[in-house]
Amino acid sequence: MSEPTVTSAPLLSARGIAKQFAGVEVLTDVDLDLMPGEIHALLGENGAGKSTFAKIVAGVHRPTRGSLTLIGRAVEVSNPIVAQKLGITLIHQEPISFPDLTVAENLVLGRHAGAPLARVPWAQMTRDARKLMDLLGVAIDVTQTMRGLSIADQQMVEIARALASDSRVIIMDEPTAPLTPKEVATLFAIARRLRDEGRTLIFISHRLEEVRELCDRVTIFRDGRKIATEGIRDLDDAAIIRQMIGRPLKEYMHKPGVALGDVALKVTNLTSPGLFRDIGFEVRKGEIVGLGGLVGAGRTDVARALFGVAPAASGAIEIHGKPAVIADPTDAIRLGLAFVPEDRAVAGIFRTLPVEQNITAAAPGRIAPNGFIRRAVERALARESVASLRIRLATLRQPIGELSGGNQQKAILARWLLTDPSILILDEPTRGIDIGVKAEFYDQIGALAAGGRAILRISSELPELLALCDRVLVMSEGRLTANLPRGLATPETIMRAAVPRSAERGAA
Amino acid sequence: MNRISRLLLRREAGILVMIALFCLAVGAVKPHFLTLDSLQIVLLLVPLTLMGAMGQMMVIVARHVDLSIGSILGLTAMASGMMFRYHPEVWWPLGFVLSIGIGALLGLANGAVVTFFRLPAIIVTLGTLNLYRGLTFIMSNAKQIDRQYVPVELKAMSQTSPIFGIPWIILMSFAVALATYYFVMHTRIGRQIYALGSNPVAAPLRGIDVTKVTLLVFTLSGALSGLAGIMYASRWGFVNPSNTGAGFEFQVIAAVVIGGVSINGGVGAVLGTALGVLLLGCVAAALPLLGIPGTTQNAIYGAVILAALLIDRLVRRQGQRGAAIRGAA
Numbered sequence: 001m002s003e004p005t006v007t008s009a010p011l012l013s014a015r016g017i018a019k020q021f022a023g024v025e026v027l028t029d030v031d032l033d034l035m036p037g038e039i040h041a042l043l044g045e046n047g048a049g050k051s052t053f054a055k056i057v058a059g060v061h062r063p064t065r066g067s068l069t070l071i072g073r074a075v076e077v078s079n080p081i082v083a084q085k086l087g088i089t090l091i092h093q094e095p096i097s098f099p100d101l102t103v104a105e106n107l108v109l110g111r112h113a114g115a116p117l118a119r120v121p122w123a124q125m126t127r128d129a130r131k132l133m134d135l136l137g138v139a140i141d142v143t144q145t146m147r148g149l150s151i152a153d154q155q156m157v158e159i160a161r162a163l164a165s166d167s168r169v170i171i172m173d174e175p176t177a178p179l180t181p182k183e184v185a186t187l188f189a190i191a192r193r194l195r196d197e198g199r200t201l202i203f204i205s206h207r208l209e210e211v212r213e214l215c216d217r218v219t220i221f222r223d224g225r226k227i228a229t230e231g232i233r234d235l236d237d238a239a240i241i242r243q244m245i246g247r248p249l250k251e252y253m254h255k256p257g258v259a260l261g262d263v264a265l266k267v268t269n270l271t272s273p274g275l276f277r278d279i280g281f282e283v284r285k286g287e288i289v290g291l292g293g294l295v296g297a298g299r300t301d302v303a304r305a306l307f308g309v310a311p312a313a314s315g316a317i318e319i320h321g322k323p324a325v326i327a328d329p330t331d332a333i334r335l336g337l338a339f340v341p342e343d344r345a346v347a348g349i350f351r352t353l354p355v356e357q358n359i360t361a362a363a364p365g366r367i368a369p370n371g372f373i374r375r376a377v378e379r380a381l382a383r384e385s386v387a388s389l390r391i392r393l394a395t396l397r398q399p400i401g402e403l404s405g406g407n408q409q410k411a412i413l414a415r416w417l418l419t420d421p422s423i424l425i426l427d428e429p430t431r432g433i434d435i436g437v438k439a440e441f442y443d444q445i446g447a448l449a450a451g452g453r454a455i456l457r458i459s460s461e462l463p464e465l466l467a468l469c470d471r472v473l474v475m476s477e478g479r480l481t482a483n484l485p486r487g488l489a490t491p492e493t494i495m496r497a498a499v500p501r502s503a504e505r506g507a508a
Numbered sequence: 509m510n511r512i513s514r515l516l517l518r519r520e521a522g523i524l525v526m527i528a529l530f531c532l533a534v535g536a537v538k539p540h541f542l543t544l545d546s547l548q549i550v551l552l553l554v555p556l557t558l559m560g561a562m563g564q565m566m567v568i569v570a571r572h573v574d575l576s577i578g579s580i581l582g583l584t585a586m587a588s589g590m591m592f593r594y595h596p597e598v599w600w601p602l603g604f605v606l607s608i609g610i611g612a613l614l615g616l617a618n619g620a621v622v623t624f625f626r627l628p629a630i631i632v633t634l635g636t637l638n639l640y641r642g643l644t645f646i647m648s649n650a651k652q653i654d655r656q657y658v659p660v661e662l663k664a665m666s667q668t669s670p671i672f673g674i675p676w677i678i679l680m681s682f683a684v685a686l687a688t689y690y691f692v693m694h695t696r697i698g699r700q701i702y703a704l705g706s707n708p709v710a711a712p713l714r715g716i717d718v719t720k721v722t723l724l725v726f727t728l729s730g731a732l733s734g735l736a737g738i739m740y741a742s743r744w745g746f747v748n749p750s751n752t753g754a755g756f757e758f759q760v761i762a763a764v765v766i767g768g769v770s771i772n773g774g775v776g777a778v779l780g781t782a783l784g785v786l787l788l789g790c791v792a793a794a795l796p797l798l799g800i801p802g803t804t805q806n807a808i809y810g811a812v813i814l815a816a817l818l819i820d821r822l823v824r825r826q827g828q829r830g831a832a833i834r835g836a837a
Binding site (some may be wrong): 079080081096097098099100101105109110114115116117118119120122 | 693694695696697698699702703705706707709710711713714715716770773774775
């Protein structure tokens with residue numbers, strides 16, 4: 001092994017770890033040794049099992065089978081508190097904390113044992129918290145409430161908490177997704193220091209370049225199985241991707257060529273102060289246009305403006321060559337737009353309502369021509385959609401919240417297809433859904449485009465943008481920074497356009 | 509000093525300003541309102557509300573609510589009143605033990621139903637509001653405990669003063685507020701109330717015994733309502749099965765919310781709550797003085813509470829939510 005800090009005795013060993021959810025095996029017989037003083041990346045597509053594995057190590061989930069050994073001793077990590085006592089901390093992407101309590105209090109909460117009526121040592125607590133922040137080299141006012149902190153600072157507090165309880169294993173689940181490049185640099189510097197102190201860090205990320213920059217070894221997951229564990233220098237990007245997706249990159253990027261029609265959607269100088277500026281592009285019939293960029297670049301804001309959720313302050317929208325005014329979503333729906341929002345749990349589904357009502361929700365005119373809902377029509381439409389999109393469910397009357405993420409997503413797509421949209425806006429449509437469903441989803445989107453619909457598709461995942469899209473738009477800090485035809489779109493060109501100019505770190 | 513204390517200070521300063529403006533406005537019409545006499549009237553109106561508000565504050569901080577406190581007040585006052593009437597030989601201070609003890613039990617019952625059956629507190633305590641009131645009727649046979657049965661010593665606690673001419677009842681309510689302050693700010697379990705209310709999902713992950721904390725806040729709320737119950741007998745000298753404590757929950761919750769306790773849990777302080785109680789006390793004292801007929805007072809009282817909440821919302825208009833996500837890497 002080329003890394004000098006890695007010694008021979010593993011800190012944490014997993015043997016035969018498996019996990020089933022509702023009878024479905026999401027993790028199968030994973031063996032993994034984590035060494036002291038290493039940063040170990042877990043790679044894999046969404047649903048590959050890496051997060052599940054991490055959560056088992058951190059006591060969030062109990063494994064169905066398998067065992068964990070910490071420094072040669074078998075351990076039962078039955079819950080997160082036990083994990084904390086064993087020195088294992090999981091840092092969530094969006095940290096779980098107490099937003100109304102101060103940073104200092106968040107750091108100690110649950111750590112100090114003692115009588116319930118024991119006096120809280122505020123002064124000491126604040127001093128200790130300051131010391132930890134100084135140790136990490138971050139300037140956070142520890143007497144501030146958590147609510148006021150940025151996500152990056154909240155993550156720092158979580159890391160500080162791990163240090164306060166002297167964690168030996170620190171797991172970071174996609175910590176960099178919501179961070180700016182500068183914040184990522186700070187995070188990485190701290191991560192390296194913790195490694196050099198002999199701790200083990202598990203780093204979950206989708207971003208290969210970050211993994212390359214930070215990690216010593218990498219374990220690749222696919223379909224709930226561990227595919228490989230290698231030193232990061234022993235694998236090139238192509239090899240990693242091949243192992244992640246189980247087939248060569250070339251094959252992954254397929255999309256039937258479709259003849260493009262007239263311009264369906266044309267946007268000029270769309271501006272919404274503080275969110276995005278001077279956005280202009282076209283989407284043709286039959287065309288799939290990807291909209292890439294980093295989280296927070298303003299992509300979702302553009303989509304929301306187009307759909308009238310939060311209309312832009314200035315700029316023009318043309319639909320099928322005619323100027324259009326979209327003041328609210330009703331206008332957008334009438335003009336033939338459909339919008340599948342990013343966070344389906346918040347903005348997409350009506351969790352407690354049956355699947356059928358969720359599917360027909362955007363087409364009231366079809367199920368209730370005179371204002372009264374005709375149940376037979378509703379049921380027939382829903383049944384048709386379920387069949388054509390292959391939505392897996394028990395019954396149409398089932399609350400949609402009981403379906404898996406991917407099937408919920410399909411149901412929402414079905415909802416919008418019922419409005420027979422000519423322009424479809426999809427915001428991160430495949431986030432959090434498993435690979436099998438994802439592939440189906442790709443096929444369906446391809447088929448929709450082939451049927452003459454114009455599709456604008458927001459995605460943070462490079463392979464998706466490259467695989468499906470005829471053209472890739474890239475946004476950075478509220479501006480459109482690239483408009484790449486299929487031939488010119490490569491990971492490098494997209495990333496270069498996505499990274500903010502002011503803070504470029506040479507990501508490509 | 510730091511940002512939260514500044515924010516809280518502003519909140520509390522805001523209520524103080526509202527109290528001052530209100531008093532000056534009333535004083536402009538009725539100069540008599542700005543004398544020590546009416547201060548005494550105000551202060552005598554608030555102690556029961558203050559005791560109830562301390563308990564309610566903890567319940568609401570924990571993201572629950574207790575609507576049954578008025579009925580607990582009534583039932584506990586009646587229990588002691590009946591002891592005084594039918595067993596006058598019993599040493600009268602045992603009334604405190606009886607009222608507080610029964611109050612604690614009734615509160616514990618609320619908490620137990622909420623936490624063990626995972627029912628929303630608003631529904632559970634709406635039920636016990638009626639249940640406890642009904643029990644009061646049954647046990648008293650719907651008969652009032654009249655003045656002559658309430659021990660003189662108990663009544664004296666609302667009139668005589670050990671120090672500075674401040675009656676016992678007022679000192680007692682201040683003591684409750686101070687004790688609550690110490691409890692919620694400086695004990696481990698007190699802080700856990702805030703943590704639970706701030707993020708109920710994370711609380712058990714950090715080793716907080718959610719069941720225990722939930723039972724505790726309801727028990728304390730019940731016990732303090734019990735204290736308010738016996739002090740009701742002291743203050744008014746009688747206990748009526750239908751009137752005693754009726755509408756108490758409304759005053760208390762209004763005061764707590766005006767005092768800046770967030771209905772969403774996790775936020776709330778003793779000082780703000782106490783000032784909220786004081787503001788309502790001023791309003792209650794001013795209405796009769798202004799010659800507003802009793803029929804109108806309720807409506808005005810309600811309007812003032814809404815106005816106070818609106819002013820507060822307009823002044824603060826904090827849009828700090830959703831601040832964090834900026835450009836990413």
